Amino acid sequence: MSGAVGWLNGFLRKVPVWSVYIVCLSAAPWLLYLAQTGGLGREPIKALEHELGEIALQLLIVGLCVTPLRQYIGLNLMPFRRTIGILAFIFVSLHLLVWVVLDMNLLWAQMWADIWKRPYITVGMAGFVVLLPLVATSNNFAVRKLGPAAWRKLHKLTYLAVTLGGVHYLWLVKGIQIEPIIYMTVILGLLSLRLVKPKRKRASSS
Secondary structure, eight states: HHHHHHHHHHHHHHHHHHHHHHHHHHHHHHHHHHHHTTTTTTTTHHHHHHHHHHHHHHHHHHHHHHHHHHHHHHOOGGHHHHHHHHHHHHHHHHHHIIIIIIITOOOOOHHHHHHHHHHHHHHHHHHHHHHEEEEEEOOHHHHHHHHHHHHHHHHHHHHHHHHHHHHHHHHSSSOOOOHHHHHHHHHHHHHHTTOOOOOOOOOOOO
C-alpha cells in the first residue's frame, strides 16, 4: 500500500497545476454543447444548472478529502488544494450564472423574492457568499498579509461552505433521493474526521 501511495505521490509531483484547470474546466463547454444539442434532456437549462452545481459540490468534497488522505494514507494532494478550491468557486459561479441569466432571465425582483422565500435558494446563496472571502484570499499575497494562522482560521469557512452546499442539494430535490443523502453523509463523515486526531506511528524501538 505504502509503495503504491509513494508511486502516486511521485506521479502527482510531476502533474502541472494548469493541466488540472484545463481538464476540469473542459466540462463546462461540453455541458453547454450538450444543452444546446438536446443531450441534457427536455429541460436543458435546469439540467445544465444541476450538472454545474453538482460538479462544484464534488470539488468542494474533494477539497475536504485532501487533509484526511495525507494524514491517514500519506497521499499528498496539498499542491492541488488551492486549485481545487478555485475550481469549485468557478463552477458555483457558473451554476449561479445559469440560474440568473438562463433560468430567471435577469428578473431581479423575482430572484430576490425566491432567495427570501425558498430555503434551498437561501442556503445556496449563503454558501456562495461564504466562498467569496475564501477565493479572494487564495493567493500568496493574502497569506503574507493575513499571516498563516489567521489565513488558516479564515479558510475553515470551507467547512461551512461545503455543508451549505450539501444542504442546498438536499432541499433542492423533491422527496427523498439517495444521491443528495450520499453527498451529505460523505460531507459529515469528512468533517467528523477533523474531530479525530490520527494516531502517530510509533518509532521502531530496534
